[in-house]
Amino acid sequence: MAESALLLVTTKIGIAVAAETLHHVRSVAKLSENMTLIRNDLELIRAFLKEIGRKNSTDGVTEAWIGQVRRLAYDMEDIVDQFMYVIGKQHQKGSWWSSVKKILKKPQHLFTLGEISTGLEKINRALTHLKQNRDWTQPIVGVGDVFATNYDSQQQLYLPGHDYSISDDELVGFDKNRKILMGSLNLENCLNLQIIALWGMGGIGKSTLVSNVFRKEAPNFECHAWVSVSQSYKLDDIWRRMLKEIYSKDKKEFHAEKMTCGELQDELKEILKKKRYLIILDDVWTAEDFRKIKEVLVDAKMGSRIIITTRSEEVASIAHDGCRIKVEPLEEEDAWRLFCRKAFPNTENHICPLALQEYGKLIVGRCDGLPLALVAIGSSLSLKAQNLTEWKLFDEQLIFELHKNENLSRVVKILNLSYKYLPDYLKSCFLYCAMFPEDHMIHRKRLIRLWIAEGFIEQIGKCSLEDVAEGYLGELVRRSMLHVVERNSFNRIKCLQMHDLVRELAIFQSSRESFSMTYDDGDGVTQVKPDSRRLSVLQCKNDTEPSMGQCRLRTFIAFSSNTASSALFPSESKYLAVLELSGLPIKTVPNSIGELFNLKYLGLGNTYVKILPKSVTKLHNLETLKLKGAQCVNLPKEFGKLKKLRHLLIYKYLDRTGSSFKYCDPVDPFEGLWTLKDLQTLRAVRGSKVFIAKLACLSQLRGLHITGISGINCAQLCDSLSKMQQLSLLAIEASNEDEVLQLETLTLSNRLKKLFLSGRISEGTWKSPFFSTNGDALYIIYLHCSHLVENPVPRLSELSNLTDIRLCKAYTGQELTFQPEWFPNVKTLSLYDLPHVNQIYIHERALVRLEDLQIGNLAELRDIPAGLEHLKSLKEAWFGDMHPDFERNFPTTKLEHVPKVRCTIRPGEA
Structure with a gap:
């Protein structure tokens, strides 16, 4: 459908006409007024499209009309971007008002504004034609009882009789879930109505499994019914079908077609309050749908059961505890x-x-x-x-x-239904994920920043765009459109993937809607459609290269290191918003990069780029600059003019293992850095005295990595940090390994979740206001090169919500002991380079949730930690670079309960 394209372009129009100074000049104001009128028309068309989607009633004529709407939306987006480009190019040199005056003095810009005016007139004519055609197609769309027709047709997709393999012999890989389901149906001594939910992506086998169990268990209930809900349903249809199935068992004559909704409700309540029943509600899409249907499902304390199948985790949460079954793909x-x-x-x-x-x-x-x-x-x-x-x-x-x-x-x-019924604001976000390679690990932060740069995320109240985008991401996961591959220790999504088949269908849909194209000469996909808005180069084995002279292109992402360098910086695509080239063997960035005025995201991480051209300071719309892992740590003068920057990641790795004290080279604080009021991420920056004093100006910072801190500047640093209420990640690195971080006055908000301290720590740090009052908010703490004489474990045990602890060169003592009840939430424990530790004791009831244990280069440790057998939740134990005696003393019987165990000894000591 075209709704997502219309949503994006109407949002852009709103931004374009919002500048008040534009209304002071008649010729420019006229363009603004025309854009507003067009936006109003497009919003009406979008509402009409939503109605078509709600009725699920597209045919060939309507599909053709929708295609015309989509093309018009793209044409309008081009005009809006051209308008913003002309205004913005002059705005680089002054205020909005002065930029408008400069435009009026330059014939070439007046000519461009004339072109824009002509383009708007064409759009208006096309809109008039589209509205006339809409009026012509409307009678076709509205024929008959659309709801009833589509409800009946969709029922055929889900009725148990239409499942493919439901015999015991052919129900492969479902044994565990089938036992759980049957156990939930036959709970002893439980006469209360129980709601059971099976959830997972479309086609995963939920209905098939339920059908198999239903056929066996239904005779054990006095009455039963199987009803498919789907999206296109009417409540009276659901209840009518339920009654028909109940009465068909009793062979009772029944005329449900003539009954009103109220009569159906009364009849069902009257029947179900007298019988033990089993009701299957197949393919429930929203919790509200279930609540409406459940009005008739009375609890007469007779052991009745309701089974829901759904693609939504939110719907599944309605089920009773212990009765939620996540159906996963087959092994x-x-x-x-x-x-x-x-x-x-x-x-x-x-x-x-x-x-x-x-x-x-x-x-x-x-x-x-x-x-x-x-x-x-x-x-x-x-x-x-x-x-x-x-x-x-x-x-x-x-x-x-x-x-x-x-x-x-x-x-x-089945698979397309999930996409079809996504809200408009999620459709573009979902299709965007198909631009990544097959089985690619999509990182949450990267994806969110890309979505924001694309303009997919709407501002909601006082929430940041990043928070709104994370909500969108969670919704796609809960709808089973994306699946989580990795979460961090406090359960936040870290990496995601698309199911291979879902991705293939998303690529097909993206191409059909000209949303995006994936270039892969390994698969024979070498033609780039001229009207594609986005291009992703997955593989470029041959000498050929994709044509990059696409004036419509808004996004270019390359994953193939063989892509010709001439194709990597498409300066002809002047409206480009996203340029993501991370991981490619790029050495230089051309000066023409400055012509990409609309650029909001520039990804050059893990490249060989050593210097950025001065023209990068023209990118006044830039929001994300990613140079993490590149060779560049110096930015051009006047970089501080880029006031829209939200995320600045710039540091060169010196030691990727993290064993050295200084593992990265940060950027020097540049003039105007402290004036970037929208900045949320700054990693990493050298902490000069001047910058530390002005650090509090960056009040929106959420992630800060600051290096080169000397003891005498710590008091000022603590004072600045106390004023930064949004920080959730803080990394402080001392100027050298012998420098002591004097953090006695450290005061941080309870938003801080991750704390990384590199360098010696003063004794008073543990008594600071932060550790005394807000330390419980911490989930992750890393201590690096602290060289503490006193065992830090008792101090850390007071931080009851920790989920991840890493100690590297942090302790000079010989013994570490974990007492009962300590660290009840820790899932990951990493102990590295503790040269004198020779004994580790883990008492029973300590570290009860530990899943991942990492121990590396503990030269004096000869035996595995005592009490390791108590850690029943442990999934992985890794011992690396250990003493040869450690391997010889390795008691495999104590680790039989751990699924994955690895052990290596120090090189040369075998």
């Missing part, structure tokens, strides 16, 4: 078994011929454990010739097959 072995059963149904033991296994494994890998896809694709392949050529062709054309092969259409319909 690789189970996925292969299920596929083979469908692909070779008539062979003994369903064995795949050796000649077909290579491509069979590739196809199964692309299904990524999704049972719906495995069953449908396996069944489709069972009808094809079993030869290598046929299977290779099928693998290469899988997406084409999914859309054109009738036997596979159900896979696409």
